[in-house]
Amino acid sequence: MNKTILITGGAGFIGANFIVHFLAENPDYFVVNLDLLTYAGTLDNLTEIENNPNYKFVKGDICDRAFLQELFREYDFKGVIHFAAESHVDNSISGPEAFIKTNVLGTFNLLETARQHWMDAPNKYRAGYEGCRFHHISTDEVYGTLGETGLFTEQTPYAPNSPYSASKASSDMVVRSYFHTYGMNVVTTNCSNNYGPKQHQEKLIPTIIRKAVSGENIPIYGDGKNIRDWLYVLDHCTGIELAYKKGRAGETYNIGGRNERNNLYIANKICELLDTMYPKTEGSYKDQITFVTDRPGHDLRYAIDADKIENELGWEANENFETGIVKTIEWYLQKLTK
Numbered sequence: 203m204n205k206t207i208l209i210t211g212g213a214g215f216i217g218a219n220f221i222v223h224f225l226a227e228n229p230d231y232f233v234v235n236l237d238l239l240t241y242a243g244t245l246d247n248l249t250e251i252e253n254n255p256n257y258k259f260v261k262g263d264i265c266d267r268a269f270l271q272e273l274f275r276e277y278d279f280k281g282v283i284h285f286a287a288e289s290h291v292d293n294s295i296s297g298p299e300a301f302i303k304t305n306v307l308g309t310f311n312l313l314e315t316a317r318q319h320w321m322d323a324p325n326k327y328r329a330g331y332e333g334c335r336f337h338h339i340s341t342d343e344v345y346g347t348l349g350e351t352g353l354f355t356e357q358t359p360y361a362p363n364s365p366y367s368a369s370k371a372s373s374d375m376v377v378r379s380y381f382h383t384y385g386m387n388v389v390t391t392n393c394s395n396n397y398g399p400k401q402h403q404e405k406l407i408p409t410i411i412r413k414a415v416s417g418e419n420i421p422i423y424g425d426g427k428n429i430r431d432w433l434y435v436l437d438h439c440t441g442i443e444l445a446y447k448k449g450r451a452g453e454t455y456n457i458g459g460r461n462e463r464n465n466l467y468i469a470n471k472i473c474e475l476l477d478t479m480y481p482k483t484e485g486s487y488k489d490q491i492t493f494v495t496d497r498p499g500h501d502l503r504y505a506i507d508a509d510k511i512e513n514e515l516g517w518e519a520n521e522n523f524e525t526g527i528v529k530t531i532e533w534y535l536q537k538l539t540k
């Protein structure tokens with residue numbers, strides 16, 4: 203069976219971790235990685251597989267339909283796993299347009315190209331298109347914010363609060379409609395905050411580590427009490443692989459690590475670990491923690507109920523925050539100090 207699949211956004215944080223994991227586990231697949239290499243993507247994230255014969259990198263834009271159509275004709279993909287997105291909430295506040303363009307229109311372009319290739323073409327695949335899966339990677343931020351209790355389930359109504367989450371919510375809806383309208387074999391996963399190796403330096407955990415090691419102030423929004431449900435990126439990758447292969451068409455699956463921690467705890471924990479893993483000559487890294495003006499519309503708490511993917515697909519997270527963060531710090535220290 204031809205198992206050529208398209209992965210978009212594979213030079214970014216989660217996509218790169220996923221491709222390396224997926225190729226190691228699935229030597230019978232051929233993966234084409236389509237990425238625009240925006241500021242957020244780098245081929246340095248993929249050095250482990252650059253000579254893998256089952257892997258090909260293509261630079262291109264998911265907003266360019268003609269280019270996508272040509273790519274589908276050339277490779278005749280039998281599946282898509284779609285990571286490419288503008289992903290940083292702060293950037294969506296200062297410049298929302300790119301988020302609508304890439305996350306909404308880009309996702310639509312990709313879906314429509316896949317639909318035409320798999321379903322509309324006067325072709326061979328129509329009868330067998332169920333084998334052709336479109337897997338959309340999304341976020342728990344589409345559900346808005348939680349109070350002090352409760353968890354996001356797949357039934358939680360969408361209530362996005364930032365331009366980023368609104369753009370992801372919109373793309374989720376377009377993906378959903380392609381199942382209900384066209385019967386396309388789609389699946390969506392909504393995951394909580396990821397952390398681990400290869401994350402862009404703009405995000406919270408890499409920022410804390412980098413600022414600590416360089417002796418700068420470690421900025422924490424507001425009072426640091428905002429809670430996220432942290433998911434180690436390789437646990438996310440195993441969840442995606444399961445949902446891609448075994449998830450039911452038209453369904454959504456929440457992926458979360460059951461690791462709710464507030465931002466101040468995260469900063470303190472990282473400083474505490476750095477104090478032993480990379481000691482300062484004097485004092486603790488905790489002395490560098492500084493509170494800064496809160497992000498507008500900052501959601502208080504996200505927490506995921508992962509029952510569905512655990513019970514239906516047998517997924518479970520291997521890492522809790524305290525084990526995953528040690529691996530993460532080790533990776534960044536090696537990068538920052540070499």
Ligand code: NAD
Pocket residue numbers: 210211212213214215216217236237238239240241242243244262263264265284285286287288289290304308339340341342370392393394395396397402
């Ligand atoms: P990232 O910003 O690290 O990577 C995004 C990648 O997409 C980059 O390599 C970038 O070059 C590429 N890209 C951007 N615009 C493109 C375009 N027009 N055409 C082709 N490629 C383009 O993001 P990430 O953290 O790896 O997130 C991946 C996906 O997971 C996103 O869809 C994001 O919404 C979702 N997600 C991320 C998290 C998280 O904690 N990081 C949590 C939930 C969901």
